[in-house]
Structure formats: C-alpha cells, structure tokens
Amino acid sequence: MAKYNGSKLECSEERINALMVEYDRCIMSCSVVRRHEIFKKIVNSPCSRFWVSGFRAAVVMAGIMRGDDLSGMRPLKREMFHEIYRRVLELQKRHPDYSLYRLACLAVLQPAPKFYMSPSSAKIMFYKAKKEWYRRKGLLRKYSH
Structure with missing residues (x-):
C-alpha cells in the first residue's frame, strides 16, 4: 500500500x-x-x-458520523464519500484503536472502483x-x- x-x-x-x-x-x-x-x-x-486527501476524508467522515447526509455535495462526490465511509467502518472494526484521521488515510489509499x-x-x-x-x-x- x-x-x-x-x-x-x-x-x-x-x-x-x-x-x-x-x-x-x-x-x-x-x-x-x-x-x-x-x-x-x-x-x-x-x-x-480515491482522489481526496486523508484530511478532507476525515473531516467529511466526522460530518457523516454527526448526521450530515452530504446533500449539499455533487452526486459523484457524495457517492465517493459514502464509499470511503463504508471502508472506514470496516477498517474501524479491525483497528478500533486507530484515530478517524488514520482510518480515513488508510481508506483513501485503497483501490477505488472508479x-x-x-x-x-x-x-x-x-x-x-x-x-x-x-x-x-x-x-x-x-x-x-
């Protein structure tokens, strides 16, 4: 990786x-x-x-966790962040001690579907x-x- x-x-x-x-x-x-x-x-x-920084992904992930539905984002960007969020949750199960920032950085470095x-x-x-x-x-x- x-x-x-x-x-x-x-x-x-x-x-x-x-x-x-x-x-x-x-x-x-x-x-x-x-x-x-x-x-x-x-x-x-x-x-x-994923073509987004780990920092930006962590900020958006924190927003999703607080209930932000990302309705103000363009559809493709929203779709991307939902996929990253899904991966962050998977990573969090395996690494519950990792910070949200670290999880987001790991998620954005994974292969993206598009x-x-x-x-x-x-x-x-x-x-x-x-x-x-x-x-x-x-x-x-x-x-x-």
Missing part, C-alpha cells in the same frame, strides 16, 4: 498520471475512437486510490495535461498536429 504524505499537489499529479494511463489503455483497446465514450469509460474504470469525476472533468484534465504527458513519454511530435 502506498504511503500518504499529505501533499495535494502530489495527489493531483498522481491522479493526472492515472487518468492519462487509463486514456492510453482505452485508446489502445478501441477500434473506433469516440472521445465522449472514451472519457465515460475512463471515469468509470477502477483506479489505484475515478468519481464526470467525463467532462476528465476531458478538461486530459487536454490540460496532454502535451506534457506525451512530451515526457517522447511522443510529442506524434500528437502535436
């Missing part, structure tokens, strides 16, 4: 890398590329972790990161036209 160092920037870069890897995987598996379908497929693919973002958000992230991603892979000329 990966260690969490608390850096929002590191998490952001890690999420972009995961998104780009999944994009490449999807493109290679398609005979016909339809961008909108690709981004729908990407965001519903499993990923290595990215919990909209296809349009994934598309925006992809296009912002594409040039740098392909430059690092040595493929910039191939995709620059």
